[in-house]
Amino acid sequence: MGLALDVLVDVLKTAGEPTRFRLLALLVAGDLTVTDLTDILGQSQPRISRHLKLLAEEALIERYQEGAWAYFRLKHDGEASALVRTLLAASSEEDPVLLRDGERLRTVKRLRAEKAQAYFSRNASEWDELRRLHVSDKAVEKALLRLIGTRPIDSLLDLGTGTGWILQLLAPLYRRAIGVDASRDMLSVARSNLDKAGVVKASVRHGDILNLPLEGQDFDFVTIHQVLHFLDQPELAIGEAARVLRPGGRLLIVDLAPHTLEHLREEHAHVRLGFSHQLMKEWLAKLCLDVEEVIDLGPGEQGSLTVTVWLARDRRLLMADSAAAEPVAAV
Numbered sequence: 001m002g003l004a005l006d007v008l009v010d011v012l013k014t015a016g017e018p019t020r021f022r023l024l025a026l027l028v029a030g031d032l033t034v035t036d037l038t039d040i041l042g043q044s045q046p047r048i049s050r051h052l053k054l055l056a057e058e059a060l061i062e063r064y065q066e067g068a069w070a071y072f073r074l075k076h077d078g079e080a081s082a083l084v085r086t087l088l089a090a091s092s093e094e095d096p097v098l099l100r101d102g103e104r105l106r107t108v109k110r111l112r113a114e115k116a117q118a119y120f121s122r123n124a125s126e127w128d129e130l131r132r133l134h135v136s137d138k139a140v141e142k143a144l145l146r147l148i149g150t151r152p153i154d155s156l157l158d159l160g161t162g163t164g165w166i167l168q169l170l171a172p173l174y175r176r177a178i179g180v181d182a183s184r185d186m187l188s189v190a191r192s193n194l195d196k197a198g199v200v201k202a203s204v205r206h207g208d209i210l211n212l213p214l215e216g217q218d219f220d221f222v223t224i225h226q227v228l229h230f231l232d233q234p235e236l237a238i239g240e241a242a243r244v245l246r247p248g249g250r251l252l253i254v255d256l257a258p259h260t261l262e263h264l265r266e267e268h269a270h271v272r273l274g275f276s277h278q279l280m281k282e283w284l285a286k287l288c289l290d291v292e293e294v295i296d297l298g299p300g301e302q303g304s305l306t307v308t309v310w311l312a313r314d315r316r317l318l319m320a321d322s323a324a325a326e327p328v329a330a331v
Contacts, residue, residue, distance in 0.1 A: 003079050011080045014058045015087060019043065020051050022101055025088055027061055027074040029105060030195060031203050034070065040104040060084055064205055073203055076176045113192040133261070134305035135297040140254065141169060143295050147311050148173070148221075148252065156202075157219040157244060159209045159237060160227030164190030167202040174221070177202035180209055210236045212244060220249040228255045229272045235283045242287040247316035251289060253280065257296060257306035275308070284312045 003011065015021055022041060026032060032040075037048050052072055055061045062075050075081040091098060153174040158166045161179025163186065170177070179202065181187050190204045207213050209227070222241045228234035241251050258274040265271070281291050289312040297307040 003083070007080070008083075011058055011060070011083055014054055015060065015084050017051070018097075019047075020055055021087075021091075022097065023048070023051055023055065024060065024074060024084055025091065025098055026101060026105055027072055028085065028088055028200065030109075030200050031071040031073045031191065032105075032108070033072070036108050037072075039108060040101055071203075076201070109192075109195045112188065113195065115188060115192075134256070134299050134307050137165075139297055140307060140309075143297060143309055144169065144252070144254070147293060147295065147309060153221045155219045155221070157214070157222045157241075159212075159222065159224045159241060160230075161190055161204055162186050162225070164193045164202070164204060166223050166225050167204075168193060168197045168199060170223075171197070171199045171202065175201065178214075179204040180207040180212065180214075182206070182208060209240060212240050214244050216243050217246045219244050220246045221252070222249070223252045223254075225252075225254045226256075228253065229270050229274065232271050234272060234275070238283055239287060242289055242314065245289075245314045247314055249314045250292075251284075251310075251312045251314075253310040253312075255308060257308045259305050261304065274305075277308070280308075280310055284310070288315050289313065290315050 015024060019041065023037060026037065026040060034045055034048055034052065037052075038045050041048065052061065052063075056063055056072075059078060059080055060075055061072050063070055063072050065071075074084070093099075148170070150173070153170065154176075156167075156170060156174040156177035158164075158177065158179040161167060161181045164179055167177050167179050167190070179190055181190065181204065184206055187204050187206060194200075194202055194204070205213070209224075210231075210233070222245055224237060224241060228237060231237055238251075238253070245251060256274040258276050260273065262273070264273070277294055284291055291310060291312050293311045295309045297309070299305050
């Protein structure tokens with residue numbers, strides 16, 4: 001519809017100030033904190049915070065809290081954001097100020113990656129042990145891509161995002177994505193991985209997947225990958241996934257089939273020893289989700305666990321379509 005003249009002028013005034021334009025050029029490349037931005041621009045925290053406040057008031061950036069840290073990123077949707085992206089694209093790639101900011105940004109991301117790698121290395125042996133118990137990641141990846149298909153995804157939500165693997169795998173398909181995880185250490189790993197992969201249309205947030213800080217019916221695709229077996233009440237997480245799905249949206253669940261490896265409870269904090277087809281179907285049906293396809297991926301040569309993939313769809317769109325198709329009686 002376009003911007004009204006007064007709104008257009010306000011956006012141009014706000015984005016046109018040199019420091020604020022530099023901030024926008026940095027935030028288009030991913031999520032950054034005030035500390036990150038002060039380190040890059042070499043300006044005081046109060047000054048940076050004031051500029052960020054002005055950008056937020058014009059709905060050019062968004063802010064979210066993660067513990068004691070506040071993260072900022074360029075707003076993905078909206079005509080004002082689209083205008084800013086056009087302005088950023090028009091800036092010279094050889095501008096010395098923007099080049100210097102870019103170099104400092106790469107330093108910030110390198111330090112972030114080193115911290116994430118240190119955490120990942122401390123836990124690598126545990127993850128490697130679990131990985132040996134079931135089918136390879138490559139096999140799971142192949143199955144997921146076949147199930148999901150090539151249809152574009154407008155908005156993706158990945159619950160228990162972990163290292164951000166799903167956000168990277170499905171990046172060619174979605175327009176925007178959010179990953180939610182309860183571990184701040186894992187979020188650091190995910191941010192680092194997204195940086196390395198050059199994925200800027202996804203962000204990760206700290207949150208409880210049993211009580212999501214998100215509006216309902218906001219996503220057309222939700223994924224829950226190898227998370228439910230850690231939960232005492234996994235059906236609540238599925239319920240939250242259903243709540244944020246749009247009518248006709250799809251839910252993809254990847255988890256373990258029923259097994260008898262009791263040592264996983266003590267050694268790896270597994271609460272549930274897998275899920276049967278019937279139990280998952282019942283949980284989904286109660287939430288008005290119909291199972292479209294189920295795949296069992298058997299363990300590898302050294303493994304003993306089967307991975308199951310469920311693809312379900314919110315049936316509300318189907319109900320609406322059916323009602324619309326009914327003939328209307330003549331009056």
